[in-house]
Amino acid sequence: MILLFMNIEKSPVQTGLFLCMGRGMKDVSLKISDVGMNGDGIARLENGEVVFVPFSVPGDIVMAKVGKDHDGQNRAKITSILLKSPSRTEPPCRHFGVCGGCSLQHLNEEAYREFKKNQIIWALQKCGVQMPKVFEHIFISAGTRRRANFAAVVTKAKTTIGFHERRSSNIRDVPDCLLIDDDVRVVMEGFRPFLRAIAGEGAKMDILIQCVNGAREIALTGKIAPGWEAQQALADALRTLDLARISLRSRDYESYEILLEAKPFFASFDSLVVNLAPGAFLQPSEKGERALTKCVIDGAGDASCIVDLFCGNGTFTGPLMTNRKIIATDFAPDAIASLQKAGIDARLRNLFKEPFGVKELDGVDCVILDPPRAGAGAQVAQIANSKVNLVVYVSCNSQTFAKDASVLLGGDFVLEKLTLIDQFIWSPHSEIVGVFRRRAFNA
Numbered sequence: 001m002i003l004l005f006m007n008i009e010k011s012p013v014q015t016g017l018f019l020c021m022g023r024g025m026k027d028v029s030l031k032i033s034d035v036g037m038n039g040d041g042i043a044r045l046e047n048g049e050v051v052f053v054p055f056s057v058p059g060d061i062v063m064a065k066v067g068k069d070h071d072g073q074n075r076a077k078i079t080s081i082l083l084k085s086p087s088r089t090e091p092p093c094r095h096f097g098v099c100g101g102c103s104l105q106h107l108n109e110e111a112y113r114e115f116k117k118n119q120i121i122w123a124l125q126k127c128g129v130q131m132p133k134v135f136e137h138i139f140i141s142a143g144t145r146r147r148a149n150f151a152a153v154v155t156k157a158k159t160t161i162g163f164h165e166r167r168s169s170n171i172r173d174v175p176d177c178l179l180i181d182d183d184v185r186v187v188m189e190g191f192r193p194f195l196r197a198i199a200g201e202g203a204k205m206d207i208l209i210q211c212v213n214g215a216r217e218i219a220l221t222g223k224i225a226p227g228w229e230a231q232q233a234l235a236d237a238l239r240t241l242d243l244a245r246i247s248l249r250s251r252d253y254e255s256y257e258i259l260l261e262a263k264p265f266f267a268s269f270d271s272l273v274v275n276l277a278p279g280a281f282l283q284p285s286e287k288g289e290r291a292l293t294k295c296v297i298d299g300a301g302d303a304s305c306i307v308d309l310f311c312g313n314g315t316f317t318g319p320l321m322t323n324r325k326i327i328a329t330d331f332a333p334d335a336i337a338s339l340q341k342a343g344i345d346a347r348l349r350n351l352f353k354e355p356f357g358v359k360e361l362d363g364v365d366c367v368i369l370d371p372p373r374a375g376a377g378a379q380v381a382q383i384a385n386s387k388v389n390l391v392v393y394v395s396c397n398s399q400t401f402a403k404d405a406s407v408l409l410g411g412d413f414v415l416e417k418l419t420l421i422d423q424f425i426w427s428p429h430s431e432i433v434g435v436f437r438r439r440a441f442n443a
Helices: 109-126 182-199 228-240 286-300 333-341 377-384 398-410
Strands: 026-031 041-044 050-053 061-068 074-083 134-139 147-154 159-164 171-173 204-212 215-221 245-249 257-261 266-269 272-275 305-309 325-330 346-348 366-369 390-395 413-422 431-438
Touching (some): 109 398, 109 413, 147 171, 228 245, 272 333, 286 366, 286 431, 333 346, 366 377, 377 398, 398 413
Parallel strands (some): 366 390
Antiparallel strands (some): 147 204
Protein backbone atom coordinates (compact mmCIF):
# COMPACT_ATOMS: atom_id res chain seq x y z
CA MET A 1 0.00 0.00 0.00
CA ILE A 2 1.25 3.46 -0.91
CA LEU A 3 0.59 5.99 1.81
CA LEU A 4 0.23 9.62 0.83
CA PHE A 5 1.52 11.92 3.55
CA MET A 6 0.30 15.48 3.34
CA ASN A 7 1.21 17.67 6.28
CA ILE A 8 -1.48 20.31 6.71
CA GLU A 9 -0.67 21.36 10.27
CA LYS A 10 -0.09 24.91 9.06
CA SER A 11 -2.71 24.77 6.34
CA PRO A 12 -5.54 27.32 6.53
CA VAL A 13 -7.97 24.46 5.96
CA GLN A 14 -8.29 23.79 9.67
CA THR A 15 -7.79 27.28 11.06
CA GLY A 16 -10.50 28.27 13.50
CA LEU A 17 -11.59 24.77 14.40
CA PHE A 18 -9.96 24.99 17.83
CA LEU A 19 -12.21 27.90 18.71
CA CYS A 20 -14.93 25.39 19.56
CA MET A 21 -12.70 22.78 21.16
CA GLY A 22 -11.34 22.44 24.66
CA ARG A 23 -8.06 21.19 26.03
CA GLY A 24 -7.07 17.57 26.44
CA MET A 25 -7.03 16.81 22.74
CA LYS A 26 -5.13 13.71 21.63
CA ASP A 27 -3.67 12.48 18.34
CA VAL A 28 -5.41 9.46 16.84
CA SER A 29 -5.58 7.68 13.51
CA LEU A 30 -9.06 7.82 11.99
CA LYS A 31 -10.62 6.07 9.01
CA ILE A 32 -13.37 8.16 7.47
CA SER A 33 -16.33 5.90 6.75
CA ASP A 34 -19.10 8.31 5.83
CA VAL A 35 -20.13 11.93 5.55
CA GLY A 36 -22.73 13.59 7.76
CA MET A 37 -25.68 15.79 6.86
CA ASN A 38 -23.57 18.93 7.27
CA GLY A 39 -20.73 17.63 5.11
CA ASP A 40 -18.26 16.66 7.86
CA GLY A 41 -16.59 13.27 7.56
CA ILE A 42 -17.55 10.64 10.12
CA ALA A 43 -15.22 8.21 11.89
CA ARG A 44 -15.35 6.14 15.06
CA LEU A 45 -12.98 6.12 18.00
CA GLU A 46 -11.73 2.88 19.54
CA ASN A 47 -14.54 3.06 22.10
CA GLY A 48 -17.13 3.25 19.31
CA GLU A 49 -17.96 6.91 19.76
CA VAL A 50 -18.66 8.94 16.64
CA VAL A 51 -16.29 11.77 15.77
CA PHE A 52 -16.90 14.42 13.13
CA VAL A 53 -13.92 15.34 10.98
CA PRO A 54 -14.32 18.53 8.91
CA PHE A 55 -12.73 18.57 5.44
CA SER A 56 -12.38 14.80 5.27
CA VAL A 57 -13.72 12.40 2.66
CA PRO A 58 -14.99 8.81 2.96
CA GLY A 59 -11.96 6.61 2.31
CA ASP A 60 -9.46 9.01 3.89
CA ILE A 61 -7.19 7.74 6.65
CA VAL A 62 -6.01 10.68 8.72
CA MET A 63 -4.09 11.63 11.80
CA ALA A 64 -6.15 14.06 13.81
CA LYS A 65 -6.46 15.75 17.17
CA VAL A 66 -9.77 14.88 18.82
CA GLY A 67 -11.57 16.87 21.47
CA LYS A 68 -15.01 17.90 22.61
CA ASP A 69 -16.82 20.93 21.24
CA HIS A 70 -19.09 23.14 23.35
CA ASP A 71 -21.99 20.73 22.80
CA GLY A 72 -20.00 17.73 24.00
CA GLN A 73 -19.66 16.29 20.50
CA ASN A 74 -16.39 14.66 19.46
CA ARG A 75 -14.76 16.75 16.76
CA ALA A 76 -11.37 16.36 15.12
CA LYS A 77 -8.76 18.55 13.47
CA ILE A 78 -6.76 16.84 10.74
CA THR A 79 -2.99 17.13 11.21
CA SER A 80 -1.97 14.89 8.30
CA ILE A 81 -3.58 12.71 5.66
CA LEU A 82 -2.09 9.20 5.64
CA LEU A 83 -4.19 7.79 2.83
CA LYS A 84 -5.97 10.04 0.40
CA SER A 85 -9.45 8.98 -0.74
CA PRO A 86 -10.10 8.75 -4.50
CA SER A 87 -13.10 11.00 -3.81
CA ARG A 88 -10.87 13.86 -2.67
CA THR A 89 -9.91 16.74 -4.96
CA GLU A 90 -7.92 19.96 -4.73
CA PRO A 91 -10.24 22.81 -3.65
CA PRO A 92 -10.53 25.38 -6.45
CA CYS A 93 -10.56 28.37 -4.07
CA ARG A 94 -7.48 29.57 -2.19
CA HIS A 95 -9.67 30.70 0.72
CA PHE A 96 -11.30 27.29 1.27
CA GLY A 97 -11.05 26.05 4.83
CA VAL A 98 -10.51 29.50 6.31
CA CYS A 99 -13.51 31.25 4.78
CA GLY A 100 -16.76 29.96 6.24
CA GLY A 101 -18.67 30.35 2.99
CA CYS A 102 -17.96 26.88 1.53
CA SER A 103 -17.49 23.48 3.14
CA LEU A 104 -17.48 20.90 0.33
CA GLN A 105 -14.87 22.00 -2.20
CA HIS A 106 -12.61 19.07 -1.24
CA LEU A 107 -15.09 16.52 -2.65
CA ASN A 108 -14.67 15.57 -6.28
CA GLU A 109 -17.63 16.10 -8.60
CA GLU A 110 -19.01 12.57 -8.31
CA ALA A 111 -18.75 12.46 -4.52
CA TYR A 112 -20.19 15.96 -4.22
CA ARG A 113 -23.26 15.13 -6.28
CA GLU A 114 -23.80 11.85 -4.45
CA PHE A 115 -23.64 13.69 -1.13
CA LYS A 116 -26.27 16.19 -2.25
CA LYS A 117 -28.60 13.43 -3.46
CA ASN A 118 -28.03 11.24 -0.41
CA GLN A 119 -28.88 14.11 1.92
CA ILE A 120 -32.42 14.04 0.60
CA ILE A 121 -32.66 10.26 0.59
CA TRP A 122 -31.42 10.07 4.20
CA ALA A 123 -33.86 12.73 5.38
CA LEU A 124 -36.84 11.02 3.75
CA GLN A 125 -35.85 7.58 5.04
CA LYS A 126 -35.58 8.94 8.57
CA CYS A 127 -39.20 10.11 8.36
CA GLY A 128 -40.44 6.93 6.70
CA VAL A 129 -41.05 8.58 3.33
CA GLN A 130 -40.39 6.41 0.29
CA MET A 131 -38.43 7.94 -2.56
CA PRO A 132 -40.58 8.58 -5.65
CA LYS A 133 -39.90 6.82 -8.93
CA VAL A 134 -38.93 10.16 -10.47
CA PHE A 135 -35.94 11.83 -8.81
CA GLU A 136 -34.30 14.49 -10.95
CA HIS A 137 -31.34 16.71 -10.13
CA ILE A 138 -30.10 20.02 -11.49
CA PHE A 139 -26.69 21.37 -10.52
CA ILE A 140 -26.13 25.10 -10.95
CA SER A 141 -22.60 26.23 -11.79
CA ALA A 142 -20.43 28.45 -9.59
CA GLY A 143 -20.09 32.16 -10.30
CA THR A 144 -23.85 32.66 -10.59
CA ARG A 145 -24.85 34.24 -7.27
CA ARG A 146 -26.56 37.57 -7.93
CA ARG A 147 -27.02 38.36 -4.24
CA ALA A 148 -24.60 37.99 -1.37
CA ASN A 149 -24.46 39.23 2.20
CA PHE A 150 -20.91 40.24 3.05
CA ALA A 151 -19.37 41.12 6.40
CA ALA A 152 -17.09 44.15 6.52
CA VAL A 153 -14.71 45.73 9.00
CA VAL A 154 -12.73 48.96 8.77
CA THR A 155 -9.39 49.04 10.59
CA LYS A 156 -6.55 51.53 10.54
CA ALA A 157 -4.64 49.31 8.13
CA LYS A 158 -7.33 48.26 5.65
CA THR A 159 -10.97 47.80 4.74
CA THR A 160 -12.04 44.16 4.61
CA ILE A 161 -15.14 42.92 2.80
CA GLY A 162 -15.83 39.19 2.73
CA PHE A 163 -17.22 36.34 4.81
CA HIS A 164 -16.68 35.22 8.39
CA GLU A 165 -13.98 32.64 8.83
CA ARG A 166 -15.03 29.14 9.83
CA ARG A 167 -16.13 29.07 13.47
CA SER A 168 -14.75 32.56 14.00
CA SER A 169 -15.79 36.19 14.21
CA ASN A 170 -12.83 37.15 12.02
CA ILE A 171 -13.67 38.37 8.52
CA ARG A 172 -11.87 36.94 5.50
CA ASP A 173 -11.29 39.21 2.52
CA VAL A 174 -12.53 37.35 -0.57
CA PRO A 175 -12.24 39.61 -3.63
CA ASP A 176 -11.89 36.51 -5.82
CA CYS A 177 -14.85 34.55 -4.36
CA LEU A 178 -15.88 31.86 -6.86
CA LEU A 179 -19.57 31.91 -5.89
CA ILE A 180 -20.58 35.43 -6.91
CA ASP A 181 -21.27 36.73 -10.40
CA ASP A 182 -19.32 39.54 -12.03
CA ASP A 183 -21.91 42.24 -11.22
CA VAL A 184 -21.79 41.48 -7.49
CA ARG A 185 -18.00 41.42 -7.56
CA VAL A 186 -17.81 44.80 -9.32
CA VAL A 187 -20.11 46.37 -6.72
CA MET A 188 -18.27 44.74 -3.80
CA GLU A 189 -14.87 45.96 -4.93
CA GLY A 190 -16.19 49.31 -6.09
CA PHE A 191 -17.80 49.98 -2.71
CA ARG A 192 -14.64 49.23 -0.76
CA PRO A 193 -13.00 52.69 -1.19
CA PHE A 194 -16.13 54.43 0.11
CA LEU A 195 -16.68 52.30 3.20
CA ARG A 196 -14.12 53.97 5.46
CA ALA A 197 -15.85 57.35 5.15
CA ILE A 198 -19.32 55.79 5.37
CA ALA A 199 -18.79 53.62 8.46
CA GLY A 200 -15.75 55.11 10.15
CA GLU A 201 -12.58 53.46 11.42
CA GLY A 202 -13.22 50.52 13.75
CA ALA A 203 -16.73 49.94 12.44
CA LYS A 204 -18.25 46.64 11.39
CA MET A 205 -21.04 46.39 8.87
CA ASP A 206 -23.01 43.81 6.89
CA ILE A 207 -23.35 44.61 3.21
CA LEU A 208 -26.08 42.98 1.13
CA ILE A 209 -25.41 43.37 -2.59
CA GLN A 210 -28.14 42.40 -5.01
CA CYS A 211 -28.09 42.65 -8.81
CA VAL A 212 -31.12 41.87 -10.96
CA ASN A 213 -32.13 42.80 -14.50
CA GLY A 214 -29.14 45.10 -14.81
CA ALA A 215 -30.00 47.04 -11.64
CA ARG A 216 -27.88 47.06 -8.49
CA GLU A 217 -28.64 47.78 -4.85
CA ILE A 218 -26.71 47.88 -1.60
CA ALA A 219 -28.42 47.35 1.75
CA LEU A 220 -26.34 48.05 4.85
CA THR A 221 -26.73 46.75 8.40
CA GLY A 222 -24.94 48.87 10.97
CA LYS A 223 -24.38 52.55 11.69
CA ILE A 224 -23.38 55.38 9.40
CA ALA A 225 -20.59 57.61 10.66
CA PRO A 226 -21.66 61.13 11.67
CA GLY A 227 -20.73 64.09 9.53
CA TRP A 228 -20.97 65.24 5.95
CA GLU A 229 -18.09 63.00 4.79
CA ALA A 230 -20.23 59.89 5.22
CA GLN A 231 -23.17 61.45 3.38
CA GLN A 232 -20.91 62.55 0.54
CA ALA A 233 -19.36 59.07 0.29
CA LEU A 234 -22.82 57.50 0.07
CA ALA A 235 -23.80 59.86 -2.73
CA ASP A 236 -20.52 59.25 -4.55
CA ALA A 237 -20.93 55.47 -4.26
CA LEU A 238 -24.49 55.65 -5.60
CA ARG A 239 -23.35 57.61 -8.63
CA THR A 240 -20.02 55.90 -9.30
CA LEU A 241 -21.37 52.34 -9.05
CA ASP A 242 -24.61 53.19 -10.89
CA LEU A 243 -26.69 51.89 -7.98
CA ALA A 244 -30.46 51.99 -7.93
CA ARG A 245 -30.41 52.72 -4.20
CA ILE A 246 -28.59 52.40 -0.89
CA SER A 247 -30.57 51.35 2.18
CA LEU A 248 -29.82 51.00 5.89
CA ARG A 249 -31.01 49.25 9.01
CA SER A 250 -29.37 49.32 12.41
CA ARG A 251 -29.61 45.58 13.17
CA ASP A 252 -30.71 42.25 11.72
CA TYR A 253 -34.42 41.52 11.23
CA GLU A 254 -35.35 45.19 11.07
CA SER A 255 -36.70 46.64 7.84
CA TYR A 256 -34.33 48.56 5.62
CA GLU A 257 -34.92 52.26 5.03
CA ILE A 258 -33.82 53.86 1.78
CA LEU A 259 -31.06 56.43 2.27
CA LEU A 260 -30.53 57.35 -1.37
CA GLU A 261 -32.41 56.27 -4.47
CA ALA A 262 -31.59 56.99 -8.11
CA LYS A 263 -34.13 54.70 -9.78
CA PRO A 264 -36.63 51.93 -8.97
CA PHE A 265 -35.42 48.40 -8.33
CA PHE A 266 -37.68 46.03 -10.27
CA ALA A 267 -37.82 42.27 -10.64
CA SER A 268 -39.76 40.51 -13.39
CA PHE A 269 -41.45 37.19 -12.76
CA ASP A 270 -42.81 36.37 -16.21
CA SER A 271 -45.51 39.01 -16.87
CA LEU A 272 -45.47 40.20 -13.24
CA VAL A 273 -43.21 43.20 -12.64
CA VAL A 274 -42.64 44.04 -8.97
CA ASN A 275 -40.98 47.11 -7.48
CA LEU A 276 -38.97 45.38 -4.78
CA ALA A 277 -38.61 46.64 -1.22
CA PRO A 278 -35.04 47.32 -0.04
CA GLY A 279 -33.17 44.08 0.59
CA ALA A 280 -36.09 42.01 -0.70
CA PHE A 281 -35.40 38.29 -0.91
CA LEU A 282 -34.66 36.83 -4.32
CA GLN A 283 -33.42 33.38 -5.26
CA PRO A 284 -29.60 33.40 -5.10
CA SER A 285 -29.16 32.87 -8.83
CA GLU A 286 -31.17 33.55 -11.96
CA LYS A 287 -30.46 30.02 -13.20
CA GLY A 288 -31.71 28.57 -9.93
CA GLU A 289 -34.85 30.69 -10.10
CA ARG A 290 -35.60 29.52 -13.64
CA ALA A 291 -35.12 25.88 -12.66
CA LEU A 292 -37.36 26.21 -9.60
CA THR A 293 -40.03 28.05 -11.57
CA LYS A 294 -40.13 25.38 -14.27
CA CYS A 295 -40.54 22.66 -11.63
CA VAL A 296 -43.41 24.55 -10.00
CA ILE A 297 -45.20 25.28 -13.30
CA ASP A 298 -44.84 21.67 -14.44
CA GLY A 299 -46.01 20.42 -11.06
CA ALA A 300 -49.09 22.67 -11.02
CA GLY A 301 -50.15 21.38 -14.43
CA ASP A 302 -53.57 22.64 -15.50
CA ALA A 303 -54.77 23.60 -12.01
CA SER A 304 -57.08 26.61 -12.36
CA CYS A 305 -57.33 27.77 -8.73
CA ILE A 306 -54.03 28.04 -6.90
CA VAL A 307 -53.01 29.28 -3.47
CA ASP A 308 -49.36 30.39 -3.36
CA LEU A 309 -48.33 30.19 0.29
CA PHE A 310 -45.10 31.81 1.51
CA CYS A 311 -45.18 33.58 -1.85
CA GLY A 312 -42.40 36.07 -1.14
CA ASN A 313 -42.12 38.66 -3.88
CA GLY A 314 -44.05 36.59 -6.41
CA THR A 315 -41.37 34.34 -7.89
CA PHE A 316 -43.97 31.68 -8.69
CA THR A 317 -47.07 33.88 -8.54
CA GLY A 318 -46.15 35.69 -11.76
CA PRO A 319 -45.55 32.65 -13.98
CA LEU A 320 -48.66 30.90 -12.61
CA MET A 321 -51.19 33.73 -12.82
CA THR A 322 -51.99 33.60 -16.56
CA ASN A 323 -55.54 32.28 -17.08
CA ARG A 324 -55.78 31.13 -13.47
CA LYS A 325 -57.15 32.34 -10.20
CA ILE A 326 -54.29 32.74 -7.76
CA ILE A 327 -54.12 33.95 -4.17
CA ALA A 328 -50.66 34.89 -2.88
CA THR A 329 -49.99 34.90 0.85
CA ASP A 330 -46.98 35.69 3.02
CA PHE A 331 -46.09 37.23 6.39
CA ALA A 332 -43.61 39.75 4.90
CA PRO A 333 -45.40 43.14 4.80
CA ASP A 334 -43.08 44.71 2.23
CA ALA A 335 -43.44 41.78 -0.17
CA ILE A 336 -47.23 41.73 0.09
CA ALA A 337 -47.43 45.50 -0.37
CA SER A 338 -45.33 45.25 -3.54
CA LEU A 339 -47.56 42.50 -4.94
CA GLN A 340 -50.72 44.42 -4.11
CA LYS A 341 -49.36 47.46 -5.94
CA ALA A 342 -48.80 45.18 -8.94
CA GLY A 343 -52.49 44.19 -8.87
CA ILE A 344 -52.13 40.73 -7.31
CA ASP A 345 -54.64 39.27 -4.84
CA ALA A 346 -51.98 39.21 -2.13
CA ARG A 347 -52.76 38.77 1.56
CA LEU A 348 -50.65 39.43 4.63
CA ARG A 349 -50.88 36.48 6.99
CA ASN A 350 -48.69 34.60 9.44
CA LEU A 351 -49.12 31.06 8.17
CA PHE A 352 -47.33 29.60 11.18
CA LYS A 353 -49.94 30.97 13.57
CA GLU A 354 -52.88 31.24 11.18
CA PRO A 355 -52.61 28.63 8.42
CA PHE A 356 -55.24 28.35 5.69
CA GLY A 357 -57.92 26.14 7.19
CA VAL A 358 -59.70 23.16 5.67
CA LYS A 359 -62.79 25.18 4.72
CA GLU A 360 -60.72 28.00 3.23
CA LEU A 361 -59.07 25.47 0.94
CA ASP A 362 -62.37 24.25 -0.52
CA GLY A 363 -62.31 24.73 -4.28
CA VAL A 364 -58.51 25.06 -4.42
CA ASP A 365 -56.95 22.79 -7.04
CA CYS A 366 -53.33 23.22 -6.07
CA VAL A 367 -51.30 24.60 -3.17
CA ILE A 368 -47.80 25.95 -3.72
CA LEU A 369 -45.64 25.95 -0.59
CA ASP A 370 -42.24 27.64 -0.28
CA PRO A 371 -41.71 28.05 3.47
CA PRO A 372 -38.57 29.11 5.36
CA ARG A 373 -36.17 26.46 6.65
CA ALA A 374 -38.48 25.76 9.61
CA GLY A 375 -40.99 24.14 7.26
CA ALA A 376 -44.76 24.49 7.23
CA GLY A 377 -45.97 22.03 9.85
CA ALA A 378 -49.18 23.83 10.84
CA GLN A 379 -50.14 24.45 7.23
CA VAL A 380 -49.50 20.94 5.88
CA ALA A 381 -51.66 19.53 8.69
CA GLN A 382 -54.58 21.57 7.34
CA ILE A 383 -53.83 20.58 3.75
CA ALA A 384 -53.67 16.89 4.68
CA ASN A 385 -57.23 17.12 6.06
CA SER A 386 -58.57 19.22 3.19
CA LYS A 387 -59.94 18.34 -0.24
CA VAL A 388 -56.91 19.75 -2.06
CA ASN A 389 -55.58 17.15 -4.47
CA LEU A 390 -52.24 18.65 -5.53
CA VAL A 391 -49.36 20.20 -3.59
CA VAL A 392 -46.08 21.53 -4.99
CA TYR A 393 -43.66 21.96 -2.11
CA VAL A 394 -40.43 23.97 -2.50
CA SER A 395 -37.95 23.64 0.35
CA CYS A 396 -34.37 24.57 1.23
CA ASN A 397 -34.25 22.12 4.16
CA SER A 398 -34.45 18.40 3.44
CA GLN A 399 -35.17 17.53 7.07
CA THR A 400 -38.23 19.76 7.52
CA PHE A 401 -39.36 18.85 4.00
CA ALA A 402 -39.27 15.16 4.96
CA LYS A 403 -41.16 15.82 8.18
CA ASP A 404 -43.89 17.74 6.35
CA ALA A 405 -43.95 15.13 3.57
CA SER A 406 -44.76 12.43 6.11
CA VAL A 407 -47.79 14.46 7.24
CA LEU A 408 -49.03 14.80 3.66
CA LEU A 409 -48.57 11.08 3.09
CA GLY A 410 -50.65 10.50 6.21
CA GLY A 411 -53.38 12.51 4.46
CA ASP A 412 -53.35 10.02 1.56
CA PHE A 413 -51.01 12.01 -0.66
CA VAL A 414 -48.36 10.33 -2.79
CA LEU A 415 -44.96 11.88 -3.48
CA GLU A 416 -44.91 11.62 -7.28
CA LYS A 417 -41.76 13.50 -8.18
CA LEU A 418 -38.76 15.05 -6.49
CA THR A 419 -36.25 17.47 -7.97
CA LEU A 420 -32.97 18.52 -6.37
CA ILE A 421 -31.76 21.95 -7.46
CA ASP A 422 -28.29 22.70 -6.16
CA GLN A 423 -27.93 26.46 -6.19
CA PHE A 424 -26.12 26.62 -2.83
CA ILE A 425 -22.87 25.48 -4.36
CA TRP A 426 -20.22 23.81 -2.15
CA SER A 427 -22.49 24.05 0.90
CA PRO A 428 -24.57 21.32 2.58
CA HIS A 429 -27.79 23.08 1.52
CA SER A 430 -29.98 22.41 -1.52
CA GLU A 431 -33.38 23.30 -2.90
CA ILE A 432 -35.99 20.58 -3.28
CA VAL A 433 -39.24 20.60 -5.22
CA GLY A 434 -41.70 17.83 -4.40
CA VAL A 435 -44.96 17.15 -6.22
CA PHE A 436 -47.63 15.49 -4.05
CA ARG A 437 -50.92 14.19 -5.42
CA ARG A 438 -53.77 12.74 -3.38
CA ARG A 439 -53.93 9.01 -3.91
CA ALA A 440 -57.41 8.86 -5.45
CA PHE A 441 -56.22 11.33 -8.10
CA ASN A 442 -52.80 9.77 -8.63
CA ALA A 443 -52.37 9.06 -12.34
